[in-house]
Amino acid sequence: MTPGLGVWLYAVTSSRDGVADLNELTGVAGEPVRTVVSDDLTAVVGSVPLEVFGEQPLRGHLEDLDWLAATARTHDAVVSTVVRRGPALPLRLATVFSDDDRVRELLDERRAEFGAALALVSGRTEWGVKAYGDRAALTAAVAEARAANEGGDRAALTAAVAEARAANEGGATGAGTAYLARRRAQLSAQETVERDAAARAAEIHTRLVRHAAAGRLQALTDPALSGRRDWMVLNGTYLVDDDRIDDFTATVTMLGSEFPGIRLELTGPWPPYSFAGVEREPA
Known part of the structure; x- marks a missing residue:
């Protein structure tokens, strides 16, 4: 991971189902959306500058309602695209990790919970x-x-x-x-x-x-x-x-x-x- 960049999480899906090409998707920082894979789970992520999306800067930005609304719309647009392509679990707004290895740790540590949640949402939508x-x-x-x-x-x-x-x-x-x-x-x-x-x-x-x-x-x-x-x-x-x-x-x-x-x-x-x-x- 390039110094000064963090990893913004959008969603988690199953590697077995595969994730269609995401090259056309851009995320909250205008970054290309990509994937981090750990066995049967795939995280949909983007690399974002920590000077904007690090813990301290985020606290200030999240109090700016216009910034928050625009960021939430972009986050949801990525999530919605992923969900339309197959069962996926949206991550809450502003979930940022230090690097890809930390994302893989999340997938490994919560594998059973992610698997159960993916089974629950498969073939279903929220209303x-x-x-x-x-x-x-x-x-x-x-x-x-x-x-x-x-x-x-x-x-x-x-x-x-x-x-x-x-x-x-x-x-x-x-x-x-x-x-x-x-x-x-x-x-x-x-x-x-x-x-x-x-x-x-x-x-x-x-x-x-x-x-x-x-x-x-x-x-x-x-x-x-x-x-x-x-x-x-x-x-x-x-x-x-x-x-x-x-x-x-x-x-x-x-x-x-x-x-x-x-x-x-x-x-x-x-x-x-x-x-x-x-x-x-x-x-």
């Missing part, structure tokens, strides 16, 4: 499902369901729904006892909606997993990072058999209509980042 809640609609749906279960009075239900909507929308406030009563009702409604939304999100995830080879719950996206003010209640990733994609997407559509007040958003297909299964700190 994302996000669920967003409408507080007023959820309050109305919960109230209606409870009234139906309890045989409640329809007039009382209508009044309760109207009051809940007014509370969620920050309706007019009065003074004294009336205001305090409305405030208590508002806080109670908010607490109930949070709990019920979580229960619905859990049910949706459970049912989606039944139609997938694997599923994982991801952290809910911070609105400050996503730029969206929607109330996210579910952020799930699912590994779906390629021949069952129609069944999975139909299930998402059905669940979207089955749970009033919750909107489902399906994205994909993606490289199986959530199911690569092997992580290690670079060296």
Whole structure:
């Protein structure tokens, strides 16, 4: 390895399947993408300047959102190309090793784990499902369901729904006892909606997993990072058999209509980042 260069990892695949010519691919530093082979495993890598992609410079660059977005797009473009050519495991962004020998050590040390993960993702792709809640609609749906279960009075239900909507929308406030009563009702409604939304999100995830080879719950996206003010209640990733994609997407559509007040958003297909299964700190 030329002094001043490190090795950026993009993906790991099976040597048995072979990796098609990668000469046309360029990586995050504009470098030609190449391979490092260790027996039955192949790492797709690129040689990158450490003055830009070394540990210390990377810390600064990763705080530059424009730089980070451009680098992530390039990394994902390489990964997506490799995945389209056969089963492959994407490596997380900014996995940099000192030289090819360190990459081979990774392949040797984690051979069994890489092999199991490759078997898991073979013939499958990753899909994302996000669920967003409408507080007023959820309050109305919960109230209606409870009234139906309890045989409640329809007039009382209508009044309760109207009051809940007014509370969620920050309706007019009065003074004294009336205001305090409305405030208590508002806080109670908010607490109930949070709990019920979580229960619905859990049910949706459970049912989606039944139609997938694997599923994982991801952290809910911070609105400050996503730029969206929607109330996210579910952020799930699912590994779906390629021949069952129609069944999975139909299930998402059905669940979207089955749970009033919750909107489902399906994205994909993606490289199986959530199911690569092997992580290690670079060296």
